Amino acid sequence: MPITELTADGRYLLLRATAGSVTNNTIIYGPNTALGTCCLNVVSVVLNNVPGSVTSVAIEVDTRGYQNGQSVNGQSWVMAGALDVETVCNCVSPPSSPSVTNGARCGTGSVTLTASGCSGGTINWYSSALGGTILGTGTSFATPSISSTTTYYAGCTTGDCTSARVAVTASIVPIHTVSVSGGTSVCTGGSVTLTGTISGGAGTPSYQWQSSSDNTTFNNISGATSATYTTPSLTSATYYRVIGTMSAGCGSVTSASTVINITADPSISTHPSGNTICSGGTHSMSVVAAGGTPSLTYQWQSSPDGTTWTNISGAALNTYTTASLTATTHFRVVVSASGSGCESVNSNPAVVTVVADPSISTHPTSATICSGGTRSLTVIASGGTPSLTYQWQSSPDGTTWTNISGATTSNYTTPVLTTTTRYRVNVSASGTDCNTISSNPAIITVVAQHTASITGNQTICSGGTASFTATVSGGSGTITYQWQDSPDGTTWANISGATSSTFTTPALTGNTYYRVVVTRSASNCGSVNSTSSLVTVVADPAISTHPADVTICNGGSTSLSVTATGRHPFSDLSMGKQSGRYYLDTGVRCYQFNIFNRFSGCNNTIQSSRQCYRKRMCLCYVQSCYHYSGCSTNSFRNRKSNYL
Numbered sequence: 001m002p003i004t005e006l007t008a009d010g011r012y013l014l015l016r017a018t019a020g021s022v023t024n025n026t027i028i029y030g031p032n033t034a035l036g037t038c039c040l041n042v043v044s045v046v047l048n049n050v051p052g053s054v055t056s057v058a059i060e061v062d063t064r065g066y067q068n069g070q071s072v073n074g075q076s077w078v079m080a081g082a083l084d085v086e087t088v089c090n091c092v093s094p095p096s097s098p099s100v101t102n103g104a105r106c107g108t109g110s111v112t113l114t115a116s117g118c119s120g121g122t123i124n125w126y127s128s129a130l131g132g133t134i135l136g137t138g139t140s141f142a143t144p145s146i147s148s149t150t151t152y153y154a155g156c157t158t159g160d161c162t163s164a165r166v167a168v169t170a171s172i173v174p175i176h177t178v179s180v181s182g183g184t185s186v187c188t189g190g191s192v193t194l195t196g197t198i199s200g201g202a203g204t205p206s207y208q209w210q211s212s213s214d215n216t217t218f219n220n221i222s223g224a225t226s227a228t229y230t231t232p233s234l235t236s237a238t239y240y241r242v243i244g245t246m247s248a249g250c251g252s253v254t255s256a257s258t259v260i261n262i263t264a265d266p267s268i269s270t271h272p273s274g275n276t277i278c279s280g281g282t283h284s285m286s287v288v289a290a291g292g293t294p295s296l297t298y299q300w301q302s303s304p305d306g307t308t309w310t311n312i313s314g315a316a317l318n319t320y321t322t323a324s325l326t327a328t329t330h331f332r333v334v335v336s337a338s339g340s341g342c343e344s345v346n347s348n349p350a351v352v353t354v355v356a357d358p359s360i361s362t363h364p365t366s367a368t369i370c371s372g373g374t375r376s377l378t379v380i381a382s383g384g385t386p387s388l389t390y391q392w393q394s395s396p397d398g399t400t401w402t403n404i405s406g407a408t409t410s411n412y413t414t415p416v417l418t419t420t421t422r423y424r425v426n427v428s429a430s431g432t433d434c435n436t437i438s439s440n441p442a443i444i445t446v447v448a449q450h451t452a453s454i455t456g457n458q459t460i461c462s463g464g465t466a467s468f469t470a471t472v473s474g475g476s477g478t479i480t481y482q483w484q485d486s487p488d489g490t491t492w493a494n495i496s497g498a499t500s501s502t503f504t505t506p507a508l509t510g511n512t513y514y515r516v517v518v519t520r521s522a523s524n525c526g527s528v529n530s531t532s533s534l535v536t537v538v539a540d541p542a543i544s545t546h547p548a549d550v551t552i553c554n555g556g557s558t559s560l561s562v563t564a565t566g567r568h569p570f571s572d573l574s575m576g577k578q579s580g581r582y583y584l585d586t587g588v589r590c591y592q593f594n595i596f597n598r599f600s601g602c603n604n605t606i607q608s609s610r611q612c613y614r615k616r617m618c619l620c621y622v623q624s625c626y627h628y629s630g631c632s633t634n635s636f637r638n639r640k641s642n643y644l
Contacts, residue, residue, distance in 0.1 A: 016060040017045040024048075046130060048164070095156045097163040098123050104171035104202030106250035108147040111170035114140045118156035118163075126153040129165050143170045176201025178244035178255040183340065185261040185293040186234055190341020192260055193230045196242035203248025212239040215257055233341070237261050265343045266292035266335045274350040276385040277325065281433030283352045284321040285331060289345070292337025303330040306349050324433075328353045357435040358384035358427045364442035368476035369417065373524025375444045376413045377423055381437075384429025395422045398441055416524075420445045450475025452518035452530035459536040460508060466535045467504045470516045477522030486513040489532055508537050541565065 016025035024045050047057070098118045103111040115123045116139055124134045125141040135141065135152070143152065149172050153165035177199045183192035198205045209224035218241060221229070231238065239259050245252040270288035277283055289296055300315035309332065312320070322331070329352050336344035362380035369375055381388055392407035394414075401424065404412070414423065422443050428436035451473050458466040472479055483498035485505075492515065495503070505512065515532040519525075545563035552558045 014061070015043050015045060017047055018058045018060070019047050019050040019056070022047045022050045044130070094161045095121055095158045095163045097166045098154050098156045100154050100166050100168040102169040102171065103143075103248070104173050105248040106173055106175050106201055106246065108172070109145055109249055111143045111146065111172075111248075112140055113143065113152060113154070113168045113170055115154040115166070115168065118158075121156045121158035124155050124157055124162075126155065126165060129153055129167070141168075146170060146172060148172050171202065173202050173250075174200050176205075176244065176246050176250050176253055178242060178253045180240065180242055180255045180258045182258070183260065183294075184258065185263045186340040187263050187265050187291075187293060187337065187342035188235055189233045190339060191231045191233055192340055193228055194240055194242075194258070195228050196244060196255065197227075198244040198246065198253075201246035201248070201250035201253075203246040203250060206245045206247070208243040208245075210241050210243065212241075212257070213237075215239040215259065218257075231260060234260060234262060261293075263293040263337075263339065263342075264291040265341075266290070266296055266337050266345050268335060268345055268347050271348040272320075272331060272333060272350040274331075274352050275432070276353040276355055277432040278357050278384060278429065278434035279326050279354050280324050281354075281431065282322050282324055283432060284319065285333075285350055286319040287333045287335065287347050289318070289335040292335075292342045293339035295337065297336050297338070299334045299336070301332050301334060303332075303349070306330040306351070322352060325352060325354050353385075355385050355431075356383040358382070358388055358429050358437050360427060360437060360439050363440040364412075364423060364425065366443040366445070367522070368445040368447055369523035370449050370475055370520070370525035371418050371446050372416055373446075373522065374414050374416055375523055376411065377425075377442055378411050379425045379427065379439050380410070381427040384427075384434045385431035387429065389428050389430070391426045391428075393424050393426065395424075395441070398422045398443075414444060417444060417446050445476075447476050447522075448474050450518065450520050450525060450528060452516060452528055454514065454516055454530045454533055457534045457536070459538060461540050462509050462537050463507050464537070465505045465507055466514075467502065468514055468516075468533065470501045470503075470518065470530060472501075472518050472520075475520040475522065475525040477520040477525055480519045480521075482517040482519070484515050484517060486515075486532070487511075489513040489534070505535060508535060511536050539565075 014025055014027050016023060024047050026043055026045050028043055095118065098115040100113065100115040103113045105111050113125070115125075122137050123139055125136040126132050127135055141152065141154070143150065150170050152168045152170060154168055155165040156163040179197050179199070180194055181197065182194035186192050194209075196207050196209070205227075207225050207227055209221045209229045210218040211221055212218040213236070218239070229240070229242070231240070237259055239257045241255045241257040243252050243254045266289055268287055268289045270286070272285035272287050275283045287298070289298075296318075298316055298318050300312045300320045301309040302312055303309045304327070318333075320331070320333070322329070330349045331352060332349045333347045334344050335347070336342065358381055360379060360381045362378070364377035364379050367375050377392075379390070381390075388410075390408050390410055392404045392412045393401040394404055395401045396419070407425075410425075412423070412425070414421070420443065422441045424441045425439045426436050427439070428434065453471050455468040460466055468483075470481060479501075481499050481501055483495045483503040484492040485495055486492045487510070494517075503514070503516070505514065512535050513532045514535065516530045517527050518530065519527040541564050543562055543564045545561070547560045547562050550558045550560075
């Protein structure tokens with residue numbers, strides 16, 4: 001049905017044909033500029049399987065807008081010629097349409113199309129879906145020379161029955177391209193698998209691989225005629241390419257070459273280094289490596305003994321920081337590459353030694369010193385890494401502590417002190433996670449200088465001795481003594497061996513001064529001299545006037561006297577039973593005075609001449625004693641005694 005589109009506004013025209021119960025339609029959009037300015041279009045509608053009893057065909061042209069799902073207005077139209085109805089008689093059971101295979105070629109020429117599946121019949125080839133003349137028969141059809149893609153149709157004819165025609169495309173395609181993919185480098189001795197890819201073209205592909213050492217002269221590789229090719233083990237850079245051929249007139253195309261470079265195996269230039277850390281610390285390590293292909297991969301490992309190694313999960317970089325460690329651990333890294341022929345290399349082990357935190361075994365000790373003295377303090381510590389550092393501190397009260405500038409060794413000597421001061425030392429180490437520990441405080445107590453005194457002055461007889469005792473007050477530390485003597489209280493000399501708190505003089509014949517030098521060991525206590533004491537030496541006592549005889553009446557009394565020289569303990573002399581002796585003469589009783597002296601070196605008793613009394617006489621006597629240092633005390637009271 002020829003139609004002229006009078007309105008070129010892009011709207012549609014629907015043409016529907018109905019024969020009995022069979023209906024079909026087609027839609028025309030305008031304008032059809034490909035047909036020229038007259039806009040003539042020849043429209044056909046095919047009705048299949050119309051019963052033979054149907055003798056007429058109804059043609060309906062629908063110009064209404066928005067019908068049949070369309071979203072545009074209808075199209076104005078004019079029938080431009082006679083309506084042509086072609087009837088094709090079909091069998092009740094027509095054969096199935098054949099299976100077809102499209103064909104293609106590169107450039108202008110004939111394309112071979114194939115079809116199958118027409119058992120007992122003939123495959124006919126057409127240039128249109130309906131009508132037309134048969135172009136060829138058989139399972140294959142060589143088209144005439146074409147320069148562009150063209151559609152043909154194949155149908156199966158059995159007797160008077162013909163199947164529905166099937167479209168077959170004869171494509172004119174561009175010349176194909178060939179590319180190579182695969183690895184670009186391997187380690188020495190490695191190999192790589194290359195893949196050739198043909199894009200475009202038509203027909204059956206075929207391949208021929210070639211190699212070259214200089215990318216200029218290529219040689220075919222025997223047997224390398226598939227899409228993939230695996231090189232032999234390579235030790236030097238080699239170029240490869242592939243020639244791809246398509247059978248459908250496309251000819252052969254050579255790919256660009258690709259070079260397989262030879263890369264050295266992975267090697268390590270800088271190995272990870274170990275360290276010594278405190279318990280609970282971490283350590284960061286790194287490795288510098290080169291070589292391998294396509295890139296390096298890393299796997300860190302740990303070992304308790306340097307023999308048995310275990311991969312560390314997630315440790316896959318060239319740097320690694322350990323977890324907190326409490327025991328010495330060995331570490332290494334395995335450097336590898338996935339390229340063919342690439343061998344892995346292990347780094348040298350890095351030992352991370354774990355030591356105890358700083359600890360103090362000997363703390364500085366407290367002491368007492370004299371005002372103005374100093375004190376040396378010492379601490380003994382161990383542990384930590386890489387070495388211990390020290391910082392001494394002072395405090396007036398044990399609460400507020402202040403760093404002492406420059407006091408950074410294990411030993412410290414205080415400045416001159418006049419008040420009690422506390423000291424401590426902080427021991428630390430710069431190693432990872434090493435803790436700082438403070439020593440126990442050492443209290444340096446400052447006391448006043450000590451004093452010394454000895455027993456006071458003494459008097460002895462010539463050849464006698466005197467004893468002294470030293471008394472020490474104040475100061476601190478061990479006490480030592482050195483006794484000294486002097487003839488005049490000015491010039492003093494040490495007495496050999498006199499180094500205790502008591503001292504007894506040798507036998508003396510002249511007056512002598514004594515003192516003791518007392519030394520205390522605490523800082524700045526030093527030595528002090530005691531006060532001095534004088535030992536006076538006197539002559540032994542002697543009687544110059546003896547008592548005289550006297551006669552007294554019975555019951556009477558008399559006075560007796562004696563005159564003595566020298567130092568002695570008595571101002572009067574004793575007589576009688578306690579100190580005298582009895583001489584029994586007829587009618588007479590005699591007495592003799594005994595004079596006592598208890599000073600060191602003095603004679604104990606001096607006897608007077610006898611004094612006798614008549615029997616008729618009675619004797620009264622008196623004794624008294626003055627006490628002198630060193631003498632025992634004797635006290636005599638007045639007594640009267642009658643002679644019998």
